[in-house]
Amino acid sequence: MLDDALATQLKAYLEKVQHPIELAASLDGGAKSQELESLLQEIAALSDKVAYARVDDDLRRPSFAIRRTGSDVQVRFAGLPMGHEFTSLVLALLQVGGHPPKLDDAVVEQIRGIQGEFEFETYFSLSCQNCPDTVQALNVMSVINPRIRHVSIDGALFQDEVEARQVMSVPTVLLNGETFAQGRMTVEEILAKIDTGASDRTAETIKGKAPFDVLVVGGGPAGAAAAIYAARKGIRTGVAAERFGGQVLDTMAIENFISVPHTEGPKLAAALEQHVREYDVDVMNLQRATGLVPAREPGGLVEVTLENGATLKSKTVILSTGARWRQMGVPGEDQYRNKGVAYCPHCDGPLFKGKRVAVIGGGNSGVEAAIDLAGIVAHVTLVEFDDKLRADEVLQRKLRSLSNVDIVLSGQTTEVLGDGQKVTGLSYKDRVGGDLHRVELEGVFVQIGLLPNTEWLKGTLELSPRGEIVIDDRGATSLPGVFAAGDATTVPYKQIVIAMGAGSTAALGAFDHLIRHSAPADATETSAA
Structure with missing residues (x-):
């Protein structure tokens, strides 16, 4: 062995x-x-x-x-x-x-x-x-x-x-x-x-923390890069992350991270956290942000409210809350989540060995998922909303060569069907002819892109029509002292290496804001002493 x-x-x-x-x-x-x-x-x-x-x-x-x-x-x-x-x-x-x-x-x-x-x-x-x-x-x-x-x-x-x-x-x-x-x-x-009692104890500890110079909200690649760049400036830096590593934790193979031919998401996430912890960074994990209060005066403190009721204060804030899997939003999806509806083919594929499944989405993620699943399950039905697949041509050729895969174009998923305990089928509408079709199957893998984690920011700062945080070339948002980076922003390409660069840019932008608008918190405390 x-x-x-x-x-x-x-x-x-x-x-x-x-x-x-x-x-x-x-x-x-x-x-x-x-x-x-x-x-x-x-x-x-x-x-x-x-x-x-x-x-x-x-x-x-x-x-x-x-x-x-x-x-x-x-x-x-x-x-x-x-x-x-x-x-x-x-x-x-x-x-x-x-x-x-x-x-x-x-x-x-x-x-x-x-x-x-x-x-x-x-x-x-x-x-x-x-x-x-x-x-x-x-x-x-x-x-x-x-x-x-x-x-x-x-x-x-x-x-x-x-x-x-x-x-x-x-x-x-x-x-x-x-x-x-x-x-x-x-x-x-x-x-x-x-x-x-752990949550209450943590909240009390957080409430007692002094204001930060830079507070990073989010612990994915953008947040980690921002924290490292900020900490290297010698200023008081904190990270509040709901899940350190973010979406990277759900990524299987990473083969486009420059200078690293191959790695896996959890391994990279662990390396990110280890690198951050090598600096004097206050890492607060398992902390979900629920509100943002802008500074009340120039050079004042921005407040971030957490789900446990605690509030963190900082002279600048970098929002790097990332994105999550986009849902179909059809009847049955929520009901049968983890009962046949899945979002990670690498994780859950082996549980459907010998069964029939559908993959929703014809981009690279969807086609790659269909190819992987075809080697495990009895049959794959790929349903794409558009009238053509959007995946790279090399992936499309591989997909079409598989005998146990059917491709449905112009298909609009209308419902996930089940027996109350598990998925039994899928309904979709032909967007050209209008006919309704039902596919008997046991699993549905949703691969239709990402949704930014910004709902908690609506009405606070400028968001794009897609819910992304609008930023400039320095990572600045519409609020003074508030910056953003990564997949939650209007940056056009959602890639790990781009998120890291954006996080570094936002940290440098925040530091520039600090030196132009206020002295670091430590310096203020020293002079007061």
């Missing part, structure tokens, strides 16, 4: 194991059980602190637990954690073996202090780039607090279970048998849901 290079790398990691651990397997006579047993035996052979045993104590087979000898600390996987989940396996080995996790001391203490019994189950797919973050977050929490137990389940390997529990998107997390969350989650996000 492990090639020589991977085995050598894993052996080096296992040298960090401090406590003996056991790989306890539950197997049957199938091929996947044989593969798992081979993998676990190979891992055990790499370290004298790792032992393998077949115990057959779990009904899910193949599965295994990583157990710290002489304790109740353990992490469990159902399936083979390869692909994107191999990193989850390595981290679980190290953490169960006593290697400390990379978490702030305050977060570790918060996890230890959680009371109650928590049985988490996470369904993942090996092709899902968002799943490892959720799996790793719950794994590390279960290592720190044994009252929190976690098993990660490969949905593609346990199809009967997935069908019975109506799991149609990954990652899907169940807590004590009930749906807890769907989508990528960090340790902090999970804590916010199970530690009911």
